[in-house]
Amino acid sequence: MRFHFIFGCILLISSSISSCRQKTEQTTVTEEKIIESAYASGTVKSRNQYQLYATVNGIIKEIFVSEGDTVKKGSPIMKIQNETARLTAENARIAADYANVSNNADRLLELQANIDFTRTKLKNDSSLYIRQKNLWEGGIGTRNDLETRELAMVNSRTNYESAILRYNELKRQLEFSAKQSSNNLQISAAQQSDFTIKSETNGKVYTILKEKGETVNLQSPVAIIGDARNFYLELQVDEYDISKIQLGQLVLLNLDSYKGQVYEAVIDKINPIMDERSRAFTIEASFTKQPPVLYPNLSAEANIIIRTKEKALTIPRNYLVSDSFVLTGKKEKKPVVTGIKDYQKVEIVSGLSAGETILKPVQ
Known part of the structure; x- marks a missing residue:
């Protein structure tokens, strides 16, 4: 009898402990504000960096x-x-000085003097030819004298025209060389500025x-x-969230250098190509009010606000079964339709009413 009594007590105590351990947690459906957001991490960048x-x-x-x-x-x-570039620039300057038209004035003056001389000779030989021609027409002199004067005049005209051509050709060459050397000097100067x-x-x-x-x-x-003074945020968003991201969305962020403080920013750029290694998209956001002191490459963690609902029926996310059921007081599965989700809560669109009690599923 004593053995049975002790054994019965052990069973009773064991049953009580087991009953306590198996007590199921529960919660009630609550009406409150819920915010859906997407996580992003990144760094602070200087504008125009x-x-x-x-x-x-x-x-x-x-x-x-x-x-x-x-x-x-x-x-x-x-x-x-760069010594080579310096010597090249010096050579360009020397060449420009050498090719300058004013530095070649003596050569032009020499040819100009030759033009003046041949012009005078042409004028003189032309006068002698006309005089000899007039004499020939008056029956004075020989044909040989006339032809000699004519030949001298023609040679003088040829020499005069050749002198003009040589002068013009030298002038063109000097102007071309001067312009080319000047351009080379300017190119060299531009390279020097580099x-x-x-x-x-x-x-x-x-x-x-x-x-x-x-x-x-x-x-x-x-x-x-x-x-x-002008900074912005460069953030990385996972490919699973990028379809929810839009320009103008609010960003709530924390900076490691300003722990415990929350700052706001607004998305103003979404780069349309994914980084294949990180499987993430890069977005940019501008501070609505930036911290007093910032430096490039400061770390930031952010939540991008996707949707907000002021009055929603919510339950903890870990009370959902297979994302579409909850357990009632009778531990029966009840189907529900969910809406907005955050990291802890989920909106119940239909299937439950405010104040209803549900059970936490056993993990």
Whole structure:
């Protein structure tokens, strides 16, 4: 009897413990506000932020700015040294000086003097020919004398015309050489200006990627420059959420450097191509009111507001069974139609009423 009594007590205690352990959690359907959102992560970017590149190869001779400096468009950032380019520019200057028309005035004066001489000789031989012709017509002189004077006049005319041609040809050559040399000098000067790297916009120098004495090329950036006060967010959105994202949607975000504070932004750009490695889309959002101090590349986590409903019947998401049923007080499955979902709650569109009690399914 004693054995049975003890065994019966053990069964009773065990049954009580088991009953307590199997007590099912429950909740009631509540009417409240619910917000559907999509998660995104990203970084802060300076507006007009860009990488500055050199347009020529060479060695950095001088750096004119420091990180954090504010610069204007056209401000010199670095100077590059290239001895070959310097010598080329010097040769272009020498060639331009040599080809200058004013520096060849003596050659033109010489040909001009020859023109004057041949003109005078032509005038004199023409006069002698006319005189000899008049004498011949008056029966004075010989035909040989007339032909000699005519030949002398023709030769003088040929020499005069040749002198003019030589003068004009030299002048054309000098003008062409001078213009060509001047163009080469301008090209060389423009190339020389490329050896001074300048800022493309007004902004702040955030990073200098090279040091004095380092070699630069056309493929590697030398600095990062961006707007000093205007910032935006570059966010990554999963491909499963991108169809819900639209321009103008509100973004609530947290910044690691401003823990516990929530800031607002608005989506103003959606890049239409997915990154195949991350399977995410890049979107951009502008602050409605940005923090007092920001720096490029600060980390951010955001929730993009998709839909908001002020009065909705909601239950915890973990009370759903197969996404379309709930358990009633009799542990029977009851079909429901769901609507908006957030990370903790789900809207019940139909199937339940406010105040109804449902059971939590056993995990």
